[in-house]
Amino acid sequence: MTREDKRQKKSASRLYAVQALFQMEHSDQSFETVRKEFENHRFGAEYDGVEMAEGNVDLFRSILENAVNWQAKIDQMTDRALVAKWPIDRIDPTIRALFRAAGAELVAADTPPKVVITEFVDVAKAFFPEGREPKFVNAVLDHMAREAQPDAF
Template structure:
């Protein structure tokens, strides 16, 4: 088992990947802000699940307290706070459809509830973007969430995230 990468290493890997498959309408600063928003959204969903807090409470907490801080030297203040809110609210609003789409891509007999809470949050955020943000290239979504998975897990889980989200992408985008 390999050690998970640091957030700084993941951010560097994402910057490299973005250079190859950039969202065409965004500047490099805007792409970085989206990456940080994605990371924060995963953290927010994880927090909601563990603490049982509501979506608006967690979004407000992040906007009031967390976006002024940093994680391992990565400033969350650079996050696209609007996109962060869009992801978190979108996942909660569409959670039933998202969970169905992700569950369809799990191995036979596996349930989403069996997965680690962070892994569920990663898959839900990625699936929401694939299903609800067609302007964001599939490759960008896959790269972002696979690299974020590497911040929390080893390579096996990152490959799992890639396979599951690639399946969701095929289902959602043809």
């Protein structure tokens, strides 16, 4: 597997993690149920002739577990990065899931914060290709990253 293949699998895992966190919040399905569904039915699956990307299972699981285990801390970091009038519960649910997934990597992974920011801004672009959301995501994640890993800047 080439370095680019590995990078693409990690990127796909981040996108899947955002989708899984969104699904968990809106369906009241358990962590285990959603994790298994994604690993068994989404990674590399084909829908209407379109093949879904393979993901890095270890990274996907790590992001999900850390997002769940550290959710309060991540949500507090996100709230501090947002203006006072926009607490996290008023944020679009897809972006909220994105902040939780990115926050999971920022607080509990070895990934450099600039890589986390770039990767999750790309995820935002996938969900909101025409909107201003990617710039918003970039600004909030930059603030969160500086709080979570100040020595990296």
